[in-house]
Amino acid sequence: MTEAAAAPFFDVLIVGAGLSGVGAAWHLQRGCPGKTWAILEARAALGGTWDLFRYPGVRSDSDMYTLGYAFRPWTEGKAIADGPSIRRYIAQTARDNGIDRHIRYGHKVVGAHWSSIDACWRVEAEHDGRRVWLRTRFLAMCSGYYSYDEAYRPRFDGEDAFAGRIVQPQFWPAGLDYRSRRVVVVGSGATAVTLVPAMAQDAAHVTMLQRSPTYVVSRPSEYGFAQRLRRWLPARAAYALTRWRVIVESMLLYRVARSKPELAKRRIVEMARHQLGPGYDVDTHFTPGYKPWDQRVCVVPDGDLFRAIRAGRASVATDRIQRFTPEGLLLESGRLLPADVVVLATGLRIKLLGGIAITVDGKPFRPNDAMSYKGMMLSGLPNCVLTFGYTNASWTLKADLTAAWVVRLLRHMDRKGQDVAVVHREPGVEPEPFLGFTSGYVQRARAELPQQGSRKPWQVYQNYVQDMLTIRYGRIADGVLRFGRKGAMP
Template sequence: MPSPSNDTPDVLDVLVVGAGLSGIGAAWYLQRRCPGKRYAILEARDAIGGTWDLFRYPGVRSDSDMYTLGYAFQPWTAGKAIADGPSIRNYIRDTARNNGIERHIRFRHKVVAAAWSSQDACWTVQAEHDGAAVTIRTRFLTMCSGYYSYEEAYRPAFEGEDRYQGRIVQPQFWPQDLDYRGKQVVVVGSGATAVTLVPAMAEQAAHVTMLQRSPTYVVTRPSEYGFARRFRRWLPEPAAYWATRWRVIAESMLLYRVARSKPELVKQKIVAMAQHQLGKDFDVGTHFTPDYKPWDQRVCVVPDGDLFKAIRQKRASVVTDHIERFTETGILLKSGRELAADVVVLATGLKLKVLGGVAVTVDGKPFRAGEAMSYKGMMLSDLPNCVMTFGYTNASWTLKADLTAAYVCRLLRYMDRKGVAIAVPRRQAGVEPEPFLDFTSGYVQRAKSELPQQGSRRPWQVYQNYLQDMLTIRYGRIADGVMHFSAVKTEQEGALP
């Protein structure tokens, strides 16, 4: 739909940045629970869907089940729990269209700066729209722009690339004209993207090799859940959805807890499952046995064991080694082995970007997320009237996004009742900083200085636990003594009782 290019003369109540999974969910909650609020969504691209519109590489799919990656308010009715990218994209678009959210979206509006004024209790947001500058003012800002850069992926440089005669591509910027049929393909990486690409490309390529520096935990899950089918037979559709959703939530929380409390036992189980899939002669010790504990990095899911199947059928293989350099016809490894490659796919990871890379100022002073502390995993210390949506690393992103969107509505209604205009969490004395994400993954470690911190005690802790967050976010007190409220800027902002 066309996007207006003129400045908005009036002040919005809420401005949502991003029209992906989180942004559309945030809009639904605003419409349902704060129906009197004027809001708009700014989307930098020209389509709804966020990640699921951007990623177009072969086989792109969720690595979380759709009963929890889907919205709490919009049941996922398709049969497959592990869904492909186009199906997820259509699900998000249908949600926006069916709920009248689409008309609130201003496409091709890239937010570049946001300035908060305590005197005015207002954000002034600068965006670029088709080469023109656009200014929008809003009382509350909801950042639903995800956690990684859409413009840039992590792209290590390798010696000899200039000599290589084949083609090098990145999954995030997949070239639609790439023809890999009957060709030798090397996928560099071992994360969720790599384990998705390998079996998908192996359907048409002559052979696909997954080249990894170190192994990743890979587990098989069914693409369709038998218990979900049974629930649909026994129960009305809404009840079946909720029964399935809560079974998956409970099961995933239990498995995560066991993995963290008994990591060696879980490690043995995961490796044994891989051995069973690949046969007793396959070297899982080298290729599927990481040297870290389960959930120190994200565990990769392969629906119906498609990666293992491709390896069993000799359409794909795994090599664990380091790249020495590129040659004219492939990749030379440190072991001395050379991999022939017509196409090299660098599935080497994402580049994290906090607050969408927006230049934020508070009363004229630059605000740096890396120096702030995360409040309930949603707001940042000393950043007024702003919520940052950041999902789980050990469960579906949308579980936390739904809680965050509902909290925004709780907070806005509370502010209306109390007649206040500013809400800002203030860091308490004695709260020790800790890493925002307890993850050893490369993309997290590379962005440690950009990520906010979490604190040593509540409400500054970032729980990777849906039930714990539900109690804290959905039922916890808004005026908890840490969140400070005021009508305008004062010398001493006091917390409301």
């Protein structure tokens, strides 16, 4: 008997012990209490993104009333929470529900191989320098959408001549001393607008260098209505009402932004102008050339970025890098930007399905050839669900729906005596981009992402209520999802 054939068997294997993986485990043990399962986590700690990123000021740009789990109230005061608080929330959820006992740390999944004859996945992982095998009936991919091992790193002329230090947020060096130093943060996305005000508290000055502006919106770090509800109602009721208010408000604002983009653009720019004062060049630095939500809108709690700029501790330069010099950065405009530390907040590198090598009955599986079913399964990939959150709302909203749907699917298969669930591309469904974003990290990954389709159930909605109706209340046996017994692909 081969090592793979003798490997331990689980009904479900969850890949990733971040927000999605811990949430999936909670749903699974509650909805399918008799099933065996484990979480495989490549790193030595749970938390995913919120354990990986350690740069100054790291926080979520989604509120915790929707980024938090539906089943566990967020009870801290700040709605826009810092990374350590989110990490503690995930860890407490895992510990209080016994989920942490099922996590196998240091297990980096590198391969998954489906056999229709056995109706089983053989999962290959690296652990303590050796290869280990596990088998599972069902695979829940909760490993996020970007590479933990590398970020997008453009190269610039003259880097070797630079006398200062170049760092990346994803790999923040412990003990980096930037006190009283001149810092340049390259980028204008969520990471950059977080770093600038945080570093400006100790640095001599921080400049955010951007090629083009991003929409930046100030939101309160604490929600007064949530605090009032907590005084009047039990914690769970207050949390549920707050969650739904935030969901509805966010959906309405998004709909207005997409249906009336010029109105939304004007309003966002006016808010930035109000924050920065009449003498600031908002047209150059905070007026993007694209429509709101063509890229993600950046949130700054309590206007901290704007405050740092007003106080003179931070500034914005809208220009391009020509090259590095020993003293800093020479821009295309001819301006020399002095720097002791340059932070390249230039984006993520997308890696779907954890970048693992997947085969189906011996044939390599390429996500780019597949079409997404309800934003959860990929055509031609049996007994496997991919957790992928929203781009215009909190990740966990979709993750919760996906985890609950997996429970419904497994229970349906048990009732019907089925071993395999798979979808296949339907004729006449035109392929469309999986994500409609124009952001650089999305465009760079077009050859890696799957497609969505021109009609349901192949469309990827960016709408929680629509997904809730489709995923939570829609029929499992919808005529598109196929079921079968072991021995052959249905």
